[in-house]
Amino acid sequence: MPVKIAKAEKYDVKLLTPLIRDAIEALGLNLRGKTAILKPNIVIPAKPKSAIITHPAVVDAMINVLKEIGFEDIVIGEGAGLGADESSVFETSGYKKLDKKGVRLVNLNKAERVEIKWKYDTLKIPKIIADADLYVNLPKMKTHGQTTVTLSMKNQKGLLSNADKMKFHKWGLQEPLVELAKVVKPDLIVVDAVEAMEGEGPLRGKSKNVGALVVGTNLVEVDMACCEIMGINHNEVEHIKIGTRENICPEKPDLPGDIGDVKTSFKRANENYGHILNVYSWRNPYACSMCIDSFSLAVKSAVRNPKYWLTFIPKFAYLALFKRIDIIQGFHAKIPDEHGRIICLGDCTKKIAEESGFVYVKGCPPKSEDILEALKKAK
Ligand code: SF4
Incomplete structure (x- = not known):
C-alpha cells in the first residue's frame, strides 16, 4: 500500500x-x-x-x-x-x-x-x-x-x-x-x-x-x-x-509523486544527554520518557511558581552556571565517566544511589516538588 x-x-x-x-x-x-x-x-x-x-x-x-x-x-x-x-x-x-x-x-x-x-x-x-x-x-x-x-x-x-x-x-x-x-x-x-x-x-x-x-x-x-x-x-x-x-513492511516506502518540496533535514536530539547549562540529564534506553523529562518539567514548573523564585531559582542558577550536576534515571542507569554531583531520579535508581551515596529522588516517575527539593539541597 x-x-x-x-x-x-x-x-x-x-x-x-x-x-x-x-x-x-x-x-x-x-x-x-x-x-x-x-x-x-x-x-x-x-x-x-x-x-x-x-x-x-x-x-x-x-x-x-x-x-x-x-x-x-x-x-x-x-x-x-x-x-x-x-x-x-x-x-x-x-x-x-x-x-x-x-x-x-x-x-x-x-x-x-x-x-x-x-x-x-x-x-x-x-x-x-x-x-x-x-x-x-x-x-x-x-x-x-x-x-x-x-x-x-x-x-x-x-x-x-x-x-x-x-x-x-x-x-x-x-x-x-x-x-x-x-x-x-x-x-x-x-x-x-x-x-x-x-x-x-x-x-x-x-x-x-x-x-x-x-x-x-x-x-x-x-x-x-x-x-x-x-x-x-x-x-x-x-x-x-x-x-x-521482520518483514512487516515493504522493502522501500512506496511514495507516490515527488516529495522534493516537503523533504527537509531535522536536527536530532542529543542521544547521550540533554542539558541546561551545567546540569546534564543522561539518556538511557531503559528509562521511561516521563523520568527522562521529569527534570526539565520540574524546572519549568519552578519558573512558573512564585513559591520557588527566591528559593530554588537562585540556587539552581548558581549550580547551573558555576557547578555541575549529572542526573541519571531508569533501569541499568550508568554513572557517566565525567560528572559532577549525581542525582538519581526515580525508583529504578534507588540501588545505585544507595550503593554510591548519591542524592536519590523517589517516585515512579518522581514528582516535580521532590526533584526541586533535591536540587535545593544539592551543595
Ligand atoms: S522510575 Fe518509573 S518512570 Fe522512571 S524509569 Fe523507572 S519505571 Fe520508568
Whole structure:
C-alpha cells in the first residue's frame, strides 16, 4: 500500500478535511463501519501550537471525514505518559471542544482492557481498540532522544497500561515497539507534520514547519516515509530497522509523486544527554520518557511558581552556571565517566544511589516538588 503525502500549509480544519478525504481516496481505501477510535499523540497536556502534541485541527478534520463516510460512534482515546496530569490532557491540549461534535474523549489509562497474546506472553490493550470497526493512528512527527524519531509505531505506546509502559522500557523499548506493531495494526495512519518538532524531542524540541500530512496504513512504511521527509536514514532508527528485518513492511516506502518540496533535514536530539547549562540529564534506553523529562518539567514548573523564585531559582542558577550536576534515571542507569554531583531520579535508581551515596529522588516517575527539593539541597 503506498503512502500519500498531502501538503498542508496550516491548521485550518476546512483545508485539512478535503486533504484527508482525497488521500484516503487516492490510497483506494474503503473505510466502512459505525465505530471508530482515533489515537492522537498527547503525551502530556500541552498547547496545540507547542508542537508537542497532534494538533486538534487534524483530529477535527479526521472526524469530519469519518462522519461523511457514516461513522456514528467516534472516540478520541489517549493514555498520557507516566506522571502526566491526566485530568487536564484534553482540556489544555484543545481537544475538549471536540466533544461538541458528538465524539467521546476517553482516558485510555483508565479504559477497560482485554488481553492479547504477543511475544512477551500477554498484553492488555484497550477493549475500545479491539472492538472498534476502525482504528486511526494520528501521531505527531517528532525527533526523540531515545528512539531517534517518534511517529506511528511509537504513538502506539500510548495504548498500553502504565504497567506495560514500564515493562516496555525494561525490555529495551525498540523491539517491543516492533512486536506491538505486529499485534495492533491501524486501519489508517495520518501523521501530523504540518508543524513538526526537531531537536530535543519529544518534549523540549523546536517547532519545524514541514507543511504536510503523511497518510498510509502500514506502520513501518509510514514511518519510513516520514524519515525520508525528516532527512533521517530509516536504517539508523532501531525500531524501523528491526521492523524491516521482520518483514512487516515493504522493502522501500512506496511514495507516490515527488516529495522534493516537503523533504527537509531535522536536527536530532542529543542521544547521550540533554542539558541546561551545567546540569546534564543522561539518556538511557531503559528509562521511561516521563523520568527522562521529569527534570526539565520540574524546572519549568519552578519558573512558573512564585513559591520557588527566591528559593530554588537562585540556587539552581548558581549550580547551573558555576557547578555541575549529572542526573541519571531508569533501569541499568550508568554513572557517566565525567560528572559532577549525581542525582538519581526515580525508583529504578534507588540501588545505585544507595550503593554510591548519591542524592536519590523517589517516585515512579518522581514528582516535580521532590526533584526541586533535591536540587535545593544539592551543595
Ligand atoms: S522510575 Fe522512571 S524509569 Fe523507572 S519505571 Fe518509573 S518512570 Fe520508568
